Amino acid sequence: MTEATPTNGSDEYRPPICDIDSLTPKALTFVISLVGLTGNASVIWFLGFRMHRNAFYTYILNLAVADFLYLCFHMVNVLKEVISVISTIHSPTYGIITSGKIIFYIAGLSMLGAISTERCLSVMWPIWYHCHRPRHTSAVICTLLWALSLVLGILEAVFCLYFYITEGLCKIVEFTIAAWLVLLFVVLSVSSLALLGRMLRGSQKKLLNRLFVTIMLTVLVFLSSGLPFCVYFFLYYWINNSYHVFYCLFLVSSVLSCVNSSANPIIYFFVGSYRQRVQRWNLKLVLKQALQDTPWEGEIGGSLSQGTLEMSGSRVEQG
Template structure:
């Protein structure tokens, strides 16, 4: 082989390696949010699946447990569709119709249901604090199941109407599409306000009770979940509200979706973190840790609360 051929071969090899390196760097720089979302969504799916597995086979469920189960289902649905969407987006081009419908229907539906469940959880905690006697004695038995069914059905009807208008694509239906957008945006803003007011009430309640004793674990769990949503889940909702009416990109769409993915993934880890007893040596079953995190503790000074309540979900049921 001549020196000229060797030189050409070496130059060609170096050029190919440089080209592959440049393509890989460009791919990572462009798709870093999708790649990170895939990893986070995978961990979140595992965590929410464990919660659904441990809580789904219980024959008796407390009112709070019903909300947690539906919240985990909404988060798992969001993360699963998000995982598929990001994977297809990275691997190859996805048909625009499938992409649009997947994000319009599944992602937005599960996101709004998760927000609704979180607002319902926070509101119920507020009612139990402000009106403990009524909540313990006069609260309807199947309120939690009825509220969850209503929230799923409401979002399903709204998303079904959006899909119907999407396929009809008639000019004279633009006003109806705008009305549905106003309804959805108003519902989002209403739930955000309810979530903020109820969370502020819980913060004041925890602050008052912490002067006498350690605040109940259940209140801390709700407050951490709400704080996580306000930091990570809320930007995606505001992104859509602003984009629908002004077409102004409030922030990067990929970043807002990444934050929403973090919000849906972190709730199971909050449950297990609060339920674990760090001073105890050895491993505990996950079911015991989850029951401790979701159990209701007696609060000092609440005369209407029965002091015989324990921290387990069995006695709550």
């Protein structure tokens, strides 16, 4: 009884929103995920079936797929937790949901790093990029990134969730995932800073176009909303602390990661419709304008020809 008193006393001062049965963060996650699913589904529909894909379109499509599936697992997790609160039914799906979220979080960050890196290469070395870049590079890179994300997620599920044998194997897997996430963060930061520095140079201000703004806003949203989940992942497996502290951190990072996965379609709509006089709400046209690689000054009255709407990547890779 004397040992249980401090624990119970500390639980009384835990913030109500951090309680495991609190429905507030679950409802917020559900609403944000629902909005994000609608937006990412629209992007997948237009880029996958209604528009001719090129180098950057392929990356954006795969990023939308990763965000869509990540939000799907979040919604399933919320529904599972709500059912567990109001019912005593036990469903052994925790490992599947956790592994799925890890897989698609890694895939989304990997696609974002690839987008920023390839855009940086196209700006820093434009001649090589347009003349010597291999065909179908985007498709090959996306396939490799999906395969790596699946392998890391499956290994994490096997050695840390379902078939836990030794702590050493689990730590190796977690260290590999953490190292890959850190590497992606470094690549994303370096390439984004290089793009920003090149654009701020007086002779390179013409690089300020809708594609540049779209990429920079996407990176900025990730650093503010998606990065906390990566920090939580590292702290949870490598630093011993109170369970309730980590649960509060998990709730905050989980909601922010949903914001990150839901924000990209909103960014596309904002950038694509800015300073444009569109007669009707044409989502396909707005998406094209958000990903175009022409300077802001080249736009006249919001009426753009098909040639100016296509990115320079279409000269490098078809499909």
